[in-house]
Amino acid sequence: MTTVTPPRRPSTVIVGRDGFPQLLRAxxxxxxxxxxxxxxxxxxxxxxxxxxxxSASSSRLDLAGGGSTAPTGPGGQPIRDDFTFVHRTLPADGSITARVTGPTGVRPDRAPEWAKAGVLVKENTESGSDYAALMITPGHGVRFQSDFTRDVAGGAASAGKPHWLRLTRAGATVTAYASADGRGWHEIGTSRIDRSTGAVTVGLFVASPNAQSMKRAFGNVSISDNPSRSSARFDEVTVKGAVSGTDWQRTDVGQDGGRQGDGGQGSGQQNSGQQGELVRSGGTFTVSGSGDIAPGTPxxxxxxxxxxxxxxxxxxxxxxxxxxxxxxxxxxxxxxxxxxxxxxxxxxxxxxxxxxxxxxxxxxxxxxxxxxxxxxxxxxxxxxxxxxxxxxxxxxxxxxxxxxxxxxxxxxxxxxxxxxxxxxxxxxxxxxxxxxxxxxxxxxxxxxxxxxxxxxxxxxxxxxxxxxxxxxxxxxxxxxxxxxxxxxxxxxxxxxxxxxxxxxxxxxxxxxxxxxxxx
Structure with missing residues (x-):
């Protein structure tokens, strides 16, 4: 008698061989x-x-002009730190408060979206020194910025309408507050500056970065990168804890080592540096300037x-x-x-x-x-x-x-x-x-x-x-x-x-x- 073995079904063939590890090995x-x-x-x-x-060997950089001398930030990155600063000395803890209107464009007529006008606490007037700044910008409302890279939104600010800004210093900690009416204040954030003790400078600042645009057509690139100038008005300015008997000074930070002028006392008295301009009439300051205080973007x-x-x-x-x-x-x-x-x-x-x-x-x-x-x-x-x-x-x-x-x-x-x-x-x-x-x-x-x-x-x-x-x-x-x-x-x-x-x-x-x- 002959025994016939039935053929094995395909499913039987793959028993033990159809697991995923076996598939990977195969x-x-x-x-x-x-x-x-x-x-x-x-x-x-x-x-x-x-x-x-x-690609690396084809990428050559011409440094015949000596390369970049721009300051660097805490992380070693290039930064921009050139602006107009109207300031006083704050020897210890204190605060600065101002009502700010602007910034508005001077050249061109419309200020860049990241033009800045506000109050500032800075370690000193040297370009690259640590700071904390509370500002109004035309395109992004109220901002609190520090360390050249940190940026915190502080709410909307209507163009052309005044906004109250305040910075308080307690040791190395700077706290930012904003108000739409000068009565109800809200805290935006805090930051630390390098100098926990000793004098710092506080004041009003205006910065206006370059107006930039870039277009390309048929492979050709056209770049427009022109300096701009913006202006802002500051009033109801108070500084608590400032050195008594000193007046406001204007410094063009980052411009020719920082050009300086006096406080412009008297109605209509005007002082102009290479970049900045201050007009003071009583307790109202009109400040114009260019430049920026921000990360560098070469x-x-x-x-x-x-x-x-x-x-x-x-x-x-x-x-x-x-x-x-x-x-x-x-x-x-x-x-x-x-x-x-x-x-x-x-x-x-x-x-x-x-x-x-x-x-x-x-x-x-x-x-x-x-x-x-x-x-x-x-x-x-x-x-x-x-x-x-x-x-x-x-x-x-x-x-x-x-x-x-x-x-x-x-x-x-x-x-x-x-x-x-x-x-x-x-x-x-x-x-x-x-x-x-x-x-x-x-x-x-x-x-x-x-x-x-x-x-x-x-x-x-x-x-x-x-x-x-x-x-x-x-x-x-x-x-x-x-x-x-x-x-x-x-x-x-x-x-x-x-x-x-x-x-x-x-x-x-x-x-x-x-x-x-x-x-």
């Missing part, structure tokens, strides 16, 4: 055993490093992003690997064998995504580390040095974010390319799509009008490159920066999240589609 084995895929990864690393080095490229520029070409090879990792199986018909061994197709695609993403991250990390370490000395040799440019170390938080973020960026691009390959099932079509949605926008942002360039940076997958940006952007400063210099309209994490969303959505659609279609 996909990893596929990837590492195909020699040309390993060469593609190596090529991506080499292209990234070499293009980064070329129109310079982001050095860390420059050192990682090669990733913009290296991504093409990473994307090619992501596409081939799925389309090669479709082209050769091996995908049927894969799905017979592992019928849960969605899990197969997710396993492929994990493997190719991990491999791309590892290769991207090697490439970004090498690019940064090799390119940064070249940039320094080409003149990109402090104080015009900050000093960087690999252990700095922003640098680490950029280097690790570049590796994660390439991993997401690999996953995105894998999803496109699964949807299109054509190597040529999928790689062409990657080039259209990622590489082409990277080229266009340097030639399109700025509005369109920023739209591409915000809404397309190239938003992920914002993770490479290390130049601080401050909301309280209007700055000019070209998209091709590494300036993204959104934050670094928001841009990276945009790319991640593209990768997840495309992979999700591919998982859904692969379950519905025949292999």
């Amino acid at each position: 996909e990893w084995t596929k990837l590492r055993t195909v020699r040309r895929w390993g060469l593609t990864l190596l090529g991506a690393v080499l292209v990234t490093v070499l293009i980064s080095l070329f 129109m310079q490229p982001d050095l860390v992003a420059t050192s990682l520029n090669g990733s913009q070409l290296g991504l093409v090879l990473i994307a090619a690997l992501g596409v081939l990792f799925i389309t090669a199986e479709y082209r050769r018909g091996m995908i049927r064998t894969t799905f017979v061994a592992s019928p849960r197709r969605g899990r197969v695609l997710v396993a492929k995504a994990v493997v190719v993403g991990a491999v791309a991250f590892a290769a991207g990390l090697v490439a970004s580390l090498a690019s940064y370490l090799l390119s940064m000395p070249v940039l320094r040799d080409n003149g990109h040095k402090p104080p015009l440019f900050p000093e960087f170390a690999l252990t700095d938080g922003l640098v680490l974010r950029a280097v690790l973020g570049t590796a994660a960026l390439l991993a997401l691009i690999a996953v995105l390319a894998l999803g496109l390959g699964a949807l299109l099932r054509s190597t040529a079509a999928a790689i062409t799509t990657v080039i259209v949605v990622i590489v082409l926008p990277l080229i266009l942002v340097s030639v399109l009008p700025l509005g369109l360039s920023q739209w591409l940076q915000r809404l397309t997958p190239v938003a992920g490159f914002a993770i490479q940006e290390t130049t601080p952007r401050y909301d309280q400063v209007s700055s000019l920066c070209l998209p091709e210099d590494g300036c993204y309209p959104q934050g670094a994490l928001a841009g990276f999240a945009t790319l991640a969303a593209y990768a997840v959505v495309v992979l999700g659609i591919a998982v859904w589609r692969i379950r519905k279609r025949d292999a």
Whole structure:
């Protein structure tokens, strides 16, 4: 009698082999055993490093004029600290209160949105010394600013209507208060200045930053960066704790060492320095000035992003690997064998995504580390040095974010390319799509009008490159920066999240589609 053994069903074949760890191992084995895929990864690393080095060596800075002599802030960053200051000495604790009307534009007629007029406590009249300032701005209401980078909103202020401002000093602590009517006061915030004991200067100030605009048409950039001048009126000015017997002095901080004038006693008496102007009539002060007290925003490229520029070409090879990792199986018909061994197709695609993403991250990390370490000395040799440019170390938080973020960026691009390959099932079509949605926008942002360039940076997958940006952007400063210099309209994490969303959505659609279609 012959015993016939029934054939095993496909589901029986994969018992013990369809777990996710087993899928990961199988996909990893596929990837590492195909020699040309390993060469593609190596090529991506080499292209990234070499293009980064070329970009660094091509970025030369002409310092024939001696470089920047601007003061630096507490963190070593360039700052602006030039404005008109009408002040008295405050030997110990005390306060200054004033009713402020303005600022209004003198040149041009409309004051810049971040023109400033208000009360100020400053360590001394030296440019770069510590301070706390409470001010009115034409475009952003009442603001409390300190440390050159800290900015706190203090409420709305109607244009042309007076607003009462007050700063009180208690040791090293300065507290800001504002009032719409001079009776009901609300606290805005506190700050500390370096000098906890001893005399400080307190007074009234006006600053008016440059009126800036930038346009681009047909690849040509036109930049307008003109000095402005604004004016404000101060009355009901009281200083508690000031040195008795002293009068107001005007100092143009940061201008020729600080030009000074007397208090302008008498109706209509006027004193003009290089920048500032004070007209005093009884208890009313009319102050005009230019400049700014704020973080510096030089129109310079982001050095860390420059050192990682090669990733913009290296991504093409990473994307090619992501596409081939799925389309090669479709082209050769091996995908049927894969799905017979592992019928849960969605899990197969997710396993492929994990493997190719991990491999791309590892290769991207090697490439970004090498690019940064090799390119940064070249940039320094080409003149990109402090104080015009900050000093960087690999252990700095922003640098680490950029280097690790570049590796994660390439991993997401690999996953995105894998999803496109699964949807299109054509190597040529999928790689062409990657080039259209990622590489082409990277080229266009340097030639399109700025509005369109920023739209591409915000809404397309190239938003992920914002993770490479290390130049601080401050909301309280209007700055000019070209998209091709590494300036993204959104934050670094928001841009990276945009790319991640593209990768997840495309992979999700591919998982859904692969379950519905025949292999």
